[in-house]
Amino acid sequence: MNLLDRLLAATRLALVAITVFAAAPAVADNYPSRPITVIVPFAAGGPTDVVARIVTSHMAQTLGQKMVIENIVGAGGTTATTRAARAANDGYTLIVGHMGTHAAAVPLYSRLAYDPQTDFEPVGLLAGTPIMILARKDFPAKDLEQFIAYVQANTEKLNAAHAGVGSVSHASGELLNSILGIRPTGVPFNGTGPAMDALVSGQVDYMCDQIVNAVPPVKNGSIKAYAIATPQRNPSLPDVPTTAEAGLPAFQVQAWNAIFAPKGTAPAVIGTLNAAASKALDDDHVRKQLLDLGSVIPARAERSPEALAGLVRSEIARWTPVLTQNMH
Ligand code: MLT
DSSP, rough: OOOHHHHHHHHHHHHHHHHHHHHOOOTTTTOSSSSSEEESSSSSSSHHHHHHHHHHHHHHHHHHHHEEEEEEOGGGGGGHHHHHHTTTTSSEEEEEEEEEEIIIHHHHOOTOOOOOTTTTEEEEEEEEEEEEEEEEEOSSSHHHHHHHHHHHHHHOOEEEEEEESHHEEEEHHHHHHHTTTTOEEEEHHHHHHHHHHHHHSSSEEEEEEEHHHHHHHTTTTSEEEEEEESSSSSSTTTTTTTTTTTTTTTTOOOOEEEEEEETTOOOOHHHHHHHHHHHHOOOOHHHHHHTOOOOOOOOGGGSSSSEEEEEHHHHHHHHHHHHHHHHH
């Protein structure tokens, strides 16, 4: 190839490179240049809010911008999630969704205003949150076996708290109800933060909730924990047996909380946010806060946007038959 041919080839290559670069979505390379809103679909003080604040407070340091938590409540988290799906996809509105908003809600809302798999860009998983069977401190059962016998014998008198149809606490509670063959009166709250207040004060009888919300009141004796619904005990509450040890192996639930952005958010923005979230999960102080509350910190391979998309897909597949059969 003579010199002229080589020059022409190089020119063509340069033109292609410029065209590709110019076609890339217009992402300010100084993202983020202003504070980022992070929607939490439940009341402040609940597990999703606590996980969101722990992780985003570190992300904000990495990103050099505030991450402002906005608690938007209602309809088991679907009100906020609908709003997030419709938000601008500029990287400045995110949502911390979870097993409820991005999986259990699908079979429970026939006209759900969003599709967890197509209306969002997964950013990354933040924490696994094992589910516990919790009761008011004077509940008349000393272990899970007695709890099961009591709720089966008194189901019409019992109030089970949850955070609205489609929430983690609601979906987990529905699974427990179907396993035990009971129909307690469900008492909805705007999050399991306020639901826990009601449990501590004895206004409701029991609740299935994420361990993040349970560790402090269990440790100070203001509620009872009968079991944790994961194969292993949790180091934050080592004396609480697993459901399998306590005779209810069918009840296995580990919820999770994760960051999502509106569909169409630029890949470069997703990458920046994902890297900041992963960096937070590697920070010793963040890890200690999450682990002290019983969270399961995702391994690096579980933190990618692709891994989160796979989790949403598998969780919708898991919960749809459970919640559909239970609704008949
Ligand atoms: C919360 O933060 O209140 C919980 O995630 C609600 C739920 O899904 O149970």
